Amino acid sequence: MCGIVGYVGSKSACDVLLGGLKRLEYRGYDSAGIAVVESGQLGILKDKGKVRDLEQTVYATWDETFRRRVGLGIAHTRWATHGSPTAANAHPHTDQSGRLAMVHNGIIENYAALKQQLAAKGHRFLSQTDSEVLIHLIGEFYQGNLCEAVCAALKHVEGTYGIAVVSADAPEAIVVARKGSPLVIGLGENETIVASDVSAIIAHTRQVIYLDDDDVAIITRAGAEVRNAHNVPVSRAVANVDWDAGAAEKGGYEHFMLKEIFEQPDALQNSLRGRLDPAMGTAILSGLALSPRELAGIRRIVIVGCGTSLHAGMVGKYYFEELAGMPTEVEQAAEYRYRNPIIQPEDMVVAISQSGETADTLAAVREAKQKGALVVGLCNVVGSTIARETGRGIYLHAGPEIGVASTKAFTCQLAVLLMMALKLGRCRRLSRQTGIEIGDEIRTIPDLVKRVLAGNDEIVRVAQQYATARDFFFLGRGCMYPVAMEGALKLKEISYIHAEGYHAAELKHGPIALLDDQVPVLAMLNDIAGRDKMVSNVQECRARHAPTIGVVTEGDTDVVQNVDEIIRIPRCSHLTAPIPTAVALQLFSYHVARIRNCPIDQPRNLAKSVTVE
Ligand code: M6R
DSSP states (O other), X not given: OOEEEEEEEXXXXXXXXXXXXXXXXXXXXXXXXXXXXXXXXXXXXXXXXXXXHHHHHHXXXXXXXXXXXXXXXXXXXXXXXXXXXXXXXXXXXXXXXXXXXXXXXSOBTTHHHHHHHHHHTTOOOOSSOHHHHHHHHHHHHOSSOHHHHHHHHHTTOOBOEXXXXXXXXXEEEEEEEEEBSOOEEEEETTEEEEESSGGGTTTTOSEEEEOOTTOEEEEETTEEEEEOTTXXXXXXXXXXXXXXXXXXXXXXXXXXXXXXXXXXXXXXXXXXTTOEETTTTEEOOGGGOOOHHHHHTOOEEEEEEOHHHHHHHHHHHHHHHHXXXXXXXXXXXXXXXXXXXXXXXXXXXXXXXXXXXXXXXXXXXXXXXXXXXXXXEEESSTTOHHHHHHOSEEEOOOOOOOSSSOOHHHHHHHHHHHHHHHHHHHTTTOOHHHHHHHHHHHHTHHHXXXXXXXXXXXXHHHHHHHTTOSEEEEEEOTTHHHHHHHHHHHHHHHHOXXXXXXXXXXXXXXXXXXXXXXXXXXXXXXXXXXXXXXXXXXXXXXXXXXOEEEEEETTOHHHHTTSSEXXXXXXXXXXXXXXXXXXXXXXXXXXXXXXXXXXXXXXXXXXXXXXXX
């Protein structure tokens, strides 16, 4: 979604802000803008289009002396919600006086009513955005103290916001505030930088403060003074970011997605590191902060998430039920939050989110906490809101995931869910010996993924056969059913091919009517339980002339004759098989999208972190 960067310090604010916006491009956006304060004046440049367009405008409009002199500013990439992408709707927006400027992420839900009240007082609006209403409101309260004006205005606001506000009269400070939209402050040497995402900060400093909801902060080059919504100072811990700027760069790959697919053996190794106990045949997951006795007392698991994280949860259900004998439900987070869910005292709610900022998943966490559930977070982004609000959980340690299409986070989510199921199983019904054997299987995961990656060229060849398709079906059974759904999601989001992930048994209850020789079917024919039924389902597709691709286990020669093309994955247990299979499907989608010349890292209409409902 939208990206925010703010800077105050001894460097050129223009350079730092443009550099920060480039780091946030992966989030998906349609407009970009910048506001700087210099010699008691605001300078604002903004338009629809890319950050490189904004950069050209900055260089054409402000000469080098000016750009070097400017030490304070705010900048934004906008992902349109209220009003289409235009220069007028791009941020920063100004108040009625034109002396305050603001960038905003989130949605001001009561903006229409506020706009009417302000218009009645003579305010004139230049955009269709909810954000412009907020800066006008702040301007209405402004009497020389920006922080007071921000606090006063926010009392009237319903909705979500991460904001950064500057005043032409205050060239030394930026006021920021958050509610439901993340903001991180980076503390450097004689400079302070604020951003919606730590990746815009790490080139400057790794010392950061994650703001909480309802926090307001005054940012100067000396640091940050954090206050609560009533303008009373509060203390917030300084954290150290444990990855560097290089981790968020492409490193020679054509796309972040490809880099992240190929990083998976290392990412998975990092996820597993130190977490398997070979002697006791269990997993060591200290972030859960629960004793074996407490874990044994859990009666039901409810998993919530969205998109790829939801699919990971669906695989997790198989793990928890099989290894721990634990009833498990998986719910789309938005459905869960609005359904008045029933929560029992012995329930454990597991919230899965790569970003840790997804609005619906966060709201589901809050609902579950409100009802007294034990809530555990499975997040990748350290210090993210869900990670902090759950208070207990397991980090994926996949490293920064920049591509909009989630890849390494998914496989690490599966690895972590499998370790969780092993741990819960050992607290309940699994023998030590079985636990040791499962631990041994889990340890092979990075190598299984390496072997899939070694078959990349073969997957390219298959992708070339099907890159012109308009529709696709992905079929699976058992724990391969959610993997099929995830494969279809990957294909549709980056290649724009309509793809459906279906349970193979469900196909003949309707969708089979769509099959003909133009609709390829990609079937999970892994040599695990249910394979023979999958083969029968594929025959049903072939009888309707659908071209078929099978994901098959290496050495399983019987199945090969049943499909037109094959993608091989190494032989492994049914517990680990979803991971190499998912990697093969990621590569397939990636190559199809590349052949179709799609903007893989920033697909149209999508954002990396969905912080609105
Ligand atoms: O950050 P989260 O895991 O909570 O994100 C959830 C979804 O928005 C995300 O998985 C989305 O579906 C991806 N684009 C899938 O590749």
